[in-house]
Amino acid sequence: MDADSKAVMMAWEKPLMEAHAKAVCLGGxxxxxxxFGMGLVDTAIQQYSPVKHTxxxxxxxxxxxxxxxxxxQKENVKIxxxxxxxVLSQLETYDGIFFDTYGEYYEDLREFHQHLPVLLKPGGIYSFFNGLCGSNAFFHVVYCHLVSLELENLGYSTQLIPLPVKDCLGEQVWEGVKHRYWQLDTYYLPVCQSAEDSE
Ligand SMILES: C[S@@+](CC[C@H](N)C(=O)[O-])C[C@H]1O[C@@H](n2cnc3c(N)ncnc32)[C@H](O)[C@@H]1O
Incomplete structure (x- = not known):
């Protein structure tokens, strides 16, 4: 929670973070x-023993x-x-990239996507936390299409893998939370790679 009782990151997201980690670690x-947030995705990434983890x-x-x-202190971790x-100038090129920043806007995600051709190695896999308009099913679908089209214009194809989340999201999860930022039954996990590599 932030100081205003708004949820930044919640434990129900752990299985989603594990699925994101699996996707971006496919190529090692x-x-x-x-x-980093609660370190859920980074903990899961470590389980795949990447050569380097930034x-x-x-x-x-x-x-x-x-x-x-x-x-x-971890040998393969660079913070x-x-x-x-x-800090873009301190970054290198990567086989897998995950993006999940709280408190930023769609414009920031779009801006990050402009850097993918430099940051992601050929054959690499990119994923991001897909909370886009997660409180409205209609607008969520619109955003999913929009972001896929924008990534396509940059040369990436996006698969949205449906993951059911209804069962881990009972009413008690949201007790004391001001902003119920996710209200849908299915989470669509984006897996993006260069359109050439996905053919
Ligand atoms: C929702 S949390 C990430 C949760 C993480 N995926 C996990 O598995 O626990 C968002 C994190 O992004 C960080 N953050 C927000 N804006 C950022 C930015 N522009 N650059 C780097 N980190 C940022 C926040 O401080 C926060 O730790």
Missing amino acids: GHVLNIG IVEAHPDVYERMIRTGWG VFGRWQD
């Missing part, structure tokens, strides 16, 4: 995650927690502290 190699995190408290809990927009 060097994996990039933008946004994490970009901007919030000083989250960064401090990463250091305190030993993430800076880049700062907003991804400000």
Whole structure:
């Protein structure tokens, strides 16, 4: 929760983060995650023992927690502290990339996508937290189409893998939470790769 009782990241997302990790680790190699949060996706990525695992995190408290809990000591982990927009010059090229930043807008996601041709290796896999308008089924579908089209214009094909989430989202999950940011029964996990590689 943030200081305003708005949920930033919730435990029900753990299986989703595990599925994202599996997708972006398919090719092994060097994996990039933008946004550490509760470290769910990074913990899952570590289980695939990537050769290198780079994490970009901007919030000083989250960064401090990463250091305190030993993430800076892991042999294959490199932490880049700062907003991804400000640390692009410190990034390399990756076999898998995951993007999940709280408090940013669709425009930020679009801007990040403009950098994919530089950041993602040929054959690499990209995924992002697909919470786009997650409280409205109609607009969610519209956003899913929009983001897929925009990625297509950049040369990427996107598969949206349906994952049922209804059973892990009982009423009790949202008790005390101001913004119920997800209200749909199915989560569509994006798996993007260069259109040439997916043929
Ligand atoms: C929803 S959490 C990520 C949750 C994570 N996927 C997990 O599995 O626990 C979003 C994180 O992104 C970080 N963040 C937000 N904007 C960012 C930016 N521009 N650059 C880097 N990190 C950012 C936040 O500080 C927060 O830790």
